[in-house]
Amino acid sequence: MRHFRMPGRAAGAAALGLGLVAGVTLLTAPTASGHGYTDTPISRQKLCANKTVANCGAIQWEPQSVEGFKGFPAAGPADGKICSAGLSQFAELDDPRGGAWPTTAVTNGQSYGFRWQFTANHSTTDFKYYITKNGWTGTRALTRADLEPQPFLTVAYNGARPAMTTVHQGNMPSGKTGRHLILAVWTVNDTPMAFYACSDVQF
Template identity: 35%
Template sequence: MRRTRRLALLSALALALSTMAGIAIGNTPASAHGALMKPGSRTFFCWKDGLTPQGNLIPQNPACAAAAAASGTNPLYNWFSVLRSDGDGRTRGFIPDGQLCSGGNQTFDGWNLPRDDWPQTHLTAGSDFKWAYNAWAAHPGWFYLYVTKDTWSPTRALTWNDLEDQPFLSVDHPPLTGPVGSVDGQYNWAGKLPAGKIGKHIIYSVWKRSDSKETFYGCSDVTFDGGNGEVTGVGEPGTPTPVPGACNAEYKVSGTWSGGFQAEVVVRNPGTTALNGWTASWTPAAGQQVLSVWNGVRLSAGSLVAVRNADWNRVIQPGGQATFGLTGSSSGSNVPDGQVSCSSP
């Protein structure tokens, strides 16, 4: 009962704040509200991360705390209101570069911070996924989902050129379930995740109402590492946010022959907590092709080479390492075109 009353109080407060935000960004108050919940948007996860049993919002995740420091805590209560009342479904040329995650709405500028420690949803590229978009206030419309290109980096502000040109998934007026005006009110649909992706990316969502020009925008931070929707970086109320182990990788050529080579990649954990899963990825040099891999699992990753852990070397203790090997063919260089990156859940 206490939890029910607390959620009801938070809902009423958030709804009041969202109305004020709607008045601030347009000539008429916004009347539809929502945000992507699966995979969770920055706004939703940072609200969830900061929520305390007393109903206060004290972000524990470092990126969420930085967003609150930049924009205050009202955007946390107002997590479902990243909108433009004059949007009319517009994207490129309407929302300025560097402001995509706030929808060009200055109230939410903190969501645009270029950081690599936002809460993450761990996914498998190309797999089926059950999507959920909150319907704090329900209205009919369309949903468009974009994903970042392989060249995007989480350490720079998101621009339109960082996104693939076309949505990988579009949804026309999906069904609504649960009570509107609560976290449980959701639009739900099934659809495939983008194929050929590996490591950290942003899934960018656009919700265009069909009964007005109001349009919602949002960034969901994801890691394509073979996960099934697990979330990291969101702390439980009153407890510290778990910090995963660090991860880096080193590529070494161990043998060469005419038109071919053998190499090994050493994955290390220099952090203070154990790694529970890892993925190494790199861009092959021109004319280079990986033919076989052992002590790891080759993933489909478009233009990248990506290898995740095998079952027996999934966990790497602090200060420990795991090694996998590979053979390849080449017409020039036997080393990658750039550094080998490493990601972990």
């Protein structure tokens, strides 16, 4: 049997390369292979991608990438950084713009199709939809205290993959007036991650 030995310099370079890869692996949070965003009611990231609003930064080129840690509201993005999933490169999504984000007109209690578009789907735990409390004006970055404590709609997937275009039929909350924000959270099943989408609405 013949044995081949890598020369010392090459071996050292290979070891260094492996070390660098290991270091990168340790420093990088695991991410999902699937990505998506809501476009009904239209999300802030989709408004940016459509160029409906200006000065959006990087999110205009990748509205599907608002990915942060899951476990909301007990875990996940920090208050004030929820709409960007805590990603500094997408901080424009947290900017309230003085309450000037375009809104989608909705009605109390109406049956509504909440639509997601996926660039790649992923094994899913569930989708949850939260809404702000009455009195929210949209003039400051979103916090947990701004939201009703329980989602008004939860759609369980139990590990299944959603279709590339997925609509969740549900009812808008009742007893709401004026401007509100709907936070949609897509929780990935087999990674520590979730995707976040903020949609401004007007009742």
